[in-house]
Amino acid sequence: MISRADSHTPTRNTKKEVLVKHAFVIALVVALALLIAAPAFGFDGYRDTYTNSTVCQLCHTSTGPLGVFAGWQTTKHADVGDPAAFQANALPIEDGPRCAGCHSGNYDPAKATPTPVVSGTATSYAYPYQNTAGDDAFSEPFIGCSSCHYGVALGGGNDPADTAHSVPYANMANAEICGQCHSRFSKTVNSYAVIPAPSATSINPEYAVGLNPLGTATSSPTPWVPDPLSGNLLVPTPNPTDTAAWQSQTYYTDADGNVLPFTAKAHAGGATQYEDWAVPQDHHSIALDTLKAMGTGSFLNSCLKCHSTDYRIIDEWNTERGLKPGDANYKPLPTIETAKYGITCQACHTTHDKGAKPTAGLWNSDFDTQLKAPAKDLCVQCHNAELEENPTPGVAVPGQEVHHPMAEMMNGTGAIDVPQGSPSVHKGKCVQCHMPPTGYNTFDGSNGTAANHVFQIIQPAEAVGATATLSLAGASPMPVQMPYSACSKCHSRPDDPQALWVQDTLNDRQTAMHTWDDQATKLLGAAAGRLGFTGADDATKRANANAALEALQSGGYKWNASQLNFQKGFTNQQYIESEGSWGIHNWDYARTIILKSQDEAKAVTTITVVTIKSSASSIKVNKSVTISGTVAVTNTGKVTIQKKKGSGSWAKATTATIGKNGKFSAKIKLTSTGTFYFHVKLAGTATYKAATSAQVKVVVKK
DSSP: OOOHHHHOOOSSOOHHHHHHHHTHHHHHHHHHHHHHHSOOOOSSSSOTTOOOHHHHHTTTTSSSTTOOHHHHHTSTTOOTTOHHHHHHHHHHHHTOHHHHTTTSBSOOGGGOOOEEEEETTEEEEEOOSOOOSSOOSOSBSSOOHHHHHOOOSGGGOSOTTOHHHHSOGGGGGOTHHHHTTSOTTOEESSOOOOOOOTTOSOOOOSSOTTOOSSOBOOSTTSOSBOOOGGGTEEOOOOOTTOOOTTOOOEEEEOTTSOEEEEEEEEBTTBOOHHHHHTSTTOTTTTHHHHHHTTOOSGGGGGGHHHHOHHHHHHHHHHHHTTOOTTSTTOOOOOOTTTOOOOSOHHHHBOSSSSOSSOOBOSSOTTSBOOBSSOHHHHGGGTSSOOOTTSSSTTSOOTTOOOOOOHHHHHHTOOOTTSOOOOOOTTTTOHHHHHOOOOEEETTTOOBOOSOOSSOOOOOHHHHHHOEEEEOOTTSOOEEEEOSOOTTHHHHOBTTBTTOGGGHHHHHHHHHHHHHHHHHHHHHHHHHHHHTTBOOSSHHHHHHHHHHHHHHHHHTTOOOOHHHHHHHHHHHHHHHHHHHOSTTSSOHHHHHHHHHHHHHHHHTOOOOOSBOOEESOSEEETTEEEEEEEEBSSOSSSEEEEEEEETTSOOEEEEEEEOOTTSEEEEEEEEOSOEEEEEEEEEOOOSSBOOEEOOOEEEEEEO
């Protein structure tokens, strides 16, 4: 079977090909002259290891997880049976190396031959969409399998390393696979000797020529080391002070110091996903680094499902095939020590098909976003508090440090002693708020349509305050504002596209929530003091009390009513602080939670930190009495048991070790008759205050 990938014969004419036919004689003369001057290359494209997709098709048309070829043909990367996809790839190829490298497979700018196109008295230059000389500038007129998988050795493949089959599967999570093209305003590190058109003296492509982001097979102990994108491509660093001429993006820094993208010259509305994702405040790109900074150990491995894409895709591989540890072809899951990548493109997007449920983009509805789940469900797969395993499923436990309960906040569930089930109007709208387009179309100056991938909320005032200069061919430069904000999709008005009218509401609600949170911190700090804890400030007292009470409970200690109220208040406040929207995700529910936290802190009363009891109130001389009790602030260290006889002075009798349950006990032998008194002293630390118990009386008789 011979496909277009083999013959490079297009199925339809583009508008520029029609123009070329009008100048056929001129084109033929120039092309022959250039071909004579050019060296013989002997293979299509830049590297001879590239394998055409027809080779992959031989095996990957099967059913099951490996049958990905048919699905890939439905995507915008391919152009089979999709006129829009065909145009998206065919026309840019005719524009030459600055475009063709990301719209074809294995493009070599040095093999691109400019062809004159005559229109009336004007002559411009285009690059041929197809050529049959065996030394074409590209291997395939679309984004083929080897654009991402590099190549194979089987079935007639050209890659002797058989990279696609041999490379560790974890390397497929590398964001630089996508970044080699989805970084529009980049520039190749190297310049290339090219055949220039008379109207251009040099060409510097904007794609990573010859990159192998999967890895090159090397010797142990580090085989299959990916080529770094930075060694092949200069990707713009989001930096407002960077004024390099080749960098066409403008950046805006918000009041918190976050760098937000503002693409004053967008590529058809987007194609800057990699630059956006790579900015420092995008927690997805540094998710694994953040986790590794916590240390190592198996206790962190459970976090990898939301902090590591190589973990996620390997887990998906095993699950799709029903494989378990010990089965043939089972791929071991990475650990905190071996995981490589944070949350990359492959965590959210399918690469070979349109996903289980095709999802059109919100702003560019003619594109399928190829998400692994519908947009309204995808984010909350990780952005949830994982409360289902709690004693009351879906509800936090007193004392729990709730971790990013965004899904629960949207659902109106999860907090303690608060009515459950008051969903927000913002539920299922993560993309509307966190991914508004921030650019203008290079071609006509229209608003961009591709969602940005910084995921940072752009408030209306920030969008209005971000300005740049838009320059279009044949038009005077004009000042523009960032076209959309996080509120635009639902709250914009014809005269207010950034929805600036909403800003006061945002400010008022977040200010109120911060005020209530500060009040809760102060109240919890005071409550911690009544429970016997101390610290440098209210926040430290709060943290000290929670940590100690958790440790006591895990050792078998049972909280009293005041301690339980404190832990409830602590968890409800943590719910608000960890969720992070400060009321915007679900105002009514968030307000109820933080006020409940205050009420619970107020309900904490002063408790007895050290209790004491004696095993007997009267014993015979030279016998022992057991002095025991509990400590309500720690389960480590020692207490000092003191005694005195009658109205005498207190003196140390012995010490006792505090057990995990906060209990202590010691036997004391009394060798003289009389009335004795005992009490227990706890020395203070930076965490808790010094405390003394009540006293007990023991009468010693003959």
